[in-house]
Amino acid sequence: MAVFKCAECGAVLEARCKPAKCKNCGAEKDKLVKEEAPKKG
Ligand SMILES: [Zn+2]
Incomplete structure (x- = not known):
């Protein structure tokens, strides 16, 4: 699972x-920035 x-x-x-x-908000995908998925121990 990725987070944007x-x-x-x-x-x-x-x-x-x-x-x-x-x-x-309906912004186009170029406004979506991939973030590192939170990793919890
Ligand atoms: Zn938005």
Whole structure:
């Protein structure tokens, strides 16, 4: 599972692959920045 953060609204989306759009604000995928998935021991 990867985490993508929207640069427009700051929403964090979890998905197996890059979403086409931000679910929150509808920003296009080039606004979505992949982040490292949080790893907790
Ligand atoms: Zn957004």
